[in-house]
Amino acid sequence: MILTVTPNPAVDVTWIVDRIEIGGTHRADAGAVRAGGKGLNVARVAHAAGADARAVATVGGATGDELRADLEAGGVPHRLIQVAAPTRRSAAWVDRALGDTTIVNERGSNPSGDEWERVVAACREEVAAASVLVIAGSLPPGAPTALLPELIALGSGIDVVVDTSGPGLLAAADAGVAVLKPNRAELVEATGIADPVAGARELLRRGAGLVLLSLGADGLCALTAADQLRARLPEPLAGNPTGAGDAAVAAAACLLDAGIRDTETILRRAAAWSAAAVLMPLAGEISPRWRELKNALIVEKLSAP
Template identity: 65%
Template sequence: MILTVTPNPALDLTWHIDRLVEGDTHRADAGVARAGGKGLNVARVAYSEGADALAVTTTGGRVGEEFAAELRASGVPHALVPVAAETRRSIAVVDETAGDTTVINERGINPTDSEWADLLAEVVERLPTARVLVVSGSVPPGAPESLVPMLIAVGKDAGIPVIADTSGPALLRAADAGADVLKPNAAELVDATGITDPVEGARSLIARGVGLVLLSLGADGMLAVTASDLVHARLDEPLAGNPTGAGDAGVAACAVLYAEGEGDPEQILRRATAWSAAAVLAPLAGDISPRWRELEQQLRVSHPDPESFRKDPS
């Protein structure tokens, strides 16, 4: 089973409009509300592709009630820990003409220490049947610095691989805690490490104890970085669509392969890049296009010189 933990879930609200004009009024058809947050998206994608998955997260307030109702209707296996604070919302506006998406994420409200303890206890209870633990998403402002390391530690103690997808200081704490895989994007990597060279930044995380860094490069594809190897995968042309959740689909691909016993970085990179691309073609985060196999066949995969990713300082 793939066990996902989402410390800062959100009710994802998505609207599609003809064209986004700053400062203007827009009309749209009814939007779609979906239980989200990065770990929820990972579980949703993995489950839709036939994997055994369970999503653990918190829920609270009126927004949380809508969140829980949608999750029940989706059929995705889940365990919800009640909290007093209102579940946050994430708003995505898809510009159909430009083919891009504007996202507004509420920051979220920090649960109490006892509520965090309840979440950790729920995870520990589910670990005996898990083959992979995924800790995915932001943490709300004020969350304990020990939260992500504790979640990683219980997975390591259970003897299963741990994949973490977070940002900021939590990314460095995840590396120090010994996460097996980290999946930042390029901006998150620079923000966390202060290193502009993507390969050097990724290897600075490996030096802290990480086995594999999957680095999203947006339209330029994805890198798999280990202590001894560098692999790059990309499509010839970028895809237009909704990139929200593309990184989560990549994490889902990694988790599914790890659960199947596949640990080869190149194979993981191929599947993660294909699922990320397929997510761009899907209208909502947490879905991927059935074209992912076709996209996987179209990938250009190479073992490049690390210097090729160094930006010219001029």
């Protein structure tokens, strides 16, 4: 079973407009609303792919009620911890003309110490049945510095996958997690190394088992101590990249859950699912064309450091 933990979930609202003009007025059809946050997106993709997945997250206020209702309607197995602060919101504007997306994320509110204790306790109970633990997304401002290491420690003896940013990325590498999934900007920010591939190698040096490095339109890299590969499509895809990284994490988690650890196999599936997510209007979904995209991938070795 894949257990996902989302420390800072959101209610995602997505609008599709013909073209975004800075300072202009835009009209769109009613926005699509769904439960969001990286871990929830991972659970949704994994569940749709037939994996046994379960999501843990916090909920609060009216937006929390919306999040709960969407998860229940979508059939995603979940355990939600009630907190006092309202669940944050995230807004995405998809520009049809440019084929890209503008996103504004609320930072979120930090639960109390007692509320965090209930989150950790729930994860401790749920992880007993898991073979893969995924901790994904940002932490709300003011979250305890010990929270991420505490959550990672719950996965002792199973594969732990972390997709986060800032100091948490380094803490996860130091903890020796199985998989880290940074993007270019997150890696440079965390390590201070301008070359993202060199930054990924620094995470390996610190203890990470596999680094899936997202380079956006330039593809996806997979680096381990033994293998260093990049997968890319012949041409970039236009669409909504909001959930592309989450789909890559879901791919890695599903393969690990099935006992598959080959680096190239994980890279090809992760790159294909990531690209397939770009073709979908909402995060947490992948296009059925993912096999076609996997067959079109160009996989090459990265140059030695």
